[in-house]
Amino acid sequence: MGLRTTIIGVLGLILAACSGYSPLYKSLEGQGLADVHVRNIAMQEVKRAAGERRVAQLVTQKLMRRFSGAEHAPYVLDMAIEEVLSTIAVRRDATDQRFSLQLNGRIYLYRGEEKVMDVILSTSAAYNVEDSPYGTEAGRERARQSAASTLSDEVLLQVARYLADVR
Secondary structure (H helix, E strand, O other): OHHHHHHHHHHHHHHHOOOOOOOOOOOOOOOOHHHEEEEEEEEOOOOOOOHHHHHHHHHHHHHHHHOOOOOOOOEEEEEEEEEEEEEEEEOOOOOEEEEEEEEEEEEEEEEOOEEEEEEEEEEEEEEEOOOOHHHHHHHHHHHHHHHHHHHHHHHHHHHHHHHHHHO
């Protein structure tokens, strides 16, 4: 058993030493994120309240903290976001009990005039319908914030992965 463990350990070290190995959860620092300028993050269709516009603001703020490139940066990022609400649970009296708030985002990364990335991302968060309208709206807002944070994390990951592959 000791010999087998040693052999497995040595094989693991050999595989880790391969030049093609890249850890999945490595740090994003120094990956050219300063080369990206966030130009436009916008909601596709604002149908309801001002809270939908807040999603684009939250995503923009988070992305601009990480992508610090100015207007003359080699890469430019645009994103369109759509919010979709759907019922996922109904009470016995046929009223809605729980909703799913889904954010669909499409990111476009340009190098100069050339589009180098066109990716569709999606995330969702659920919230309950409360007895008070304020409670329901507060739950919806928390779901929006959670989904916007997850969506911006996915954008960061996709763009960093692209930039790492290009270099």
